[in-house]
Amino acid sequence: MRSKLSLIHENAHLNTFHPNQLNWPKVSGTEELDFVSMMAFGETRHHEKAIAYLTKEFAQLAEIERHVSAVMAIVMAELQADGHPLAEGFELHNALSNFAAEELNHANMFYRYVRLLSGRDFRYPDNLFTERVGLYEGSDSPLVKLAALCCSAYIGESVITVFEHRTQAYDPERKFFLSQMLYAHGLDEARHIKTDHYVFDYVIPSLSVQETRRMRQILDATETLNTELAGRFERFTKAQFGIDYTEGNLGHSTQLLLTRMFRQKVFGGSEIHKVDEVLNEADRELIQAFAHAQVVHP
Numbered sequence: 001m002r003s004k005l006s007l008i009h010e011n012a013h014l015n016t017f018h019p020n021q022l023n024w025p026k027v028s029g030t031e032e033l034d035f036v037s038m039m040a041f042g043e044t045r046h047h048e049k050a051i052a053y054l055t056k057e058f059a060q061l062a063e064i065e066r067h068v069s070a071v072m073a074i075v076m077a078e079l080q081a082d083g084h085p086l087a088e089g090f091e092l093h094n095a096l097s098n099f100a101a102e103e104l105n106h107a108n109m110f111y112r113y114v115r116l117l118s119g120r121d122f123r124y125p126d127n128l129f130t131e132r133v134g135l136y137e138g139s140d141s142p143l144v145k146l147a148a149l150c151c152s153a154y155i156g157e158s159v160i161t162v163f164e165h166r167t168q169a170y171d172p173e174r175k176f177f178l179s180q181m182l183y184a185h186g187l188d189e190a191r192h193i194k195t196d197h198y199v200f201d202y203v204i205p206s207l208s209v210q211e212t213r214r215m216r217q218i219l220d221a222t223e224t225l226n227t228e229l230a231g232r233f234e235r236f237t238k239a240q241f242g243i244d245y246t247e248g249n250l251g252h253s254t255q256l257l258l259t260r261m262f263r264q265k266v267f268g269g270s271e272i273h274k275v276d277e278v279l280n281e282a283d284r285e286l287i288q289a290f291a292h293a294q295v296v297h298p
């Protein structure tokens with residue numbers, strides 16, 4: 001079982017990009033902004049709204065990734081006092097170290113991208129970081145915390161993967177920087193998804209009834225705070241840019257739809273499911289129309 005985790009992470013040092021390795025442009029030119037607008041609005045002429053939209057989303061994503069990284073560090077520290085068989089050996093620690101380090105590098109990458117795209121030193125202070133980390137500082141088993149965190153992360157990771165498919169469909173040669181960045185992000189995310197699936201397959205079934213209940217409580221509380229965070233980021237961004245970037249924004253409305261759909265299908269019932277196993281025909285058609293992809297996680 002532990003060897004499965006090792007296999008997922010055996011090429012983590014090869015299939016990855018440090019943010020410094022990307023071909024960062026000095027500014028976002030007209031063609032790039034046309035593409036960014038096309039990805040969000042399905043039309044090239046909404047530069048300003050598309051900049052505001054992506055600034056909000058990537059700044060928020062960096063915030064979420066910082067949290068994932070911090071909680072994984074807590075889990076790894078607490079695993080030192082945990083006798084669970086899944087925590088024996090180096091494999092789980094290795095997987096979580098990679099995961100946490102990659103998320104921190106993504107936060108770094110997106111932090112820089114937001115500044116490149118918007119030309120603003122965009123920062124949001126009321127980010128609920130203490131509250132979001134606080135959910136994971138109690139006396140619960142570290143595997144309960146890991147399970148709650150991975151379920152929550154899985155939703156956002158699945159949504160951004162659909163957006164990566166969309167950039168891939170419209171820009172298969174990765175001519176535009178947005179596509180290059182999402183491709184680099186996706187190399188790491190493919191491992192995160194597999195690690196989440198490992199947690200679904202092996203960690204969650206090993207929890208007791210009470211532990212599973214606690215996992216659900218922490219997960220629900222995480223989702224509630226993340227939803228609050230998204231609302232705060234939206235209001236702040238609209239005020240900063242002085243525009244409503246959500247109007248006529250296909251990317252924004254699809255993102256909301258997918259987030260709701262994935263949450264409901266993945267952990268809305270009594271069991272946790274992998275997203276591609278529970279999508280129906282209508283869900284698949286929506287993903288096909290938006291991202292030209294048959295599945296979320298190939």
Ligand SMILES: [Fe+2]
Pocket residue numbers: 065102103106185189
């Ligand atoms: Fe990430």
Ligand SMILES: [Fe+2]
Pocket residue numbers: 103153157188189192
């Ligand atoms: Fe991730």
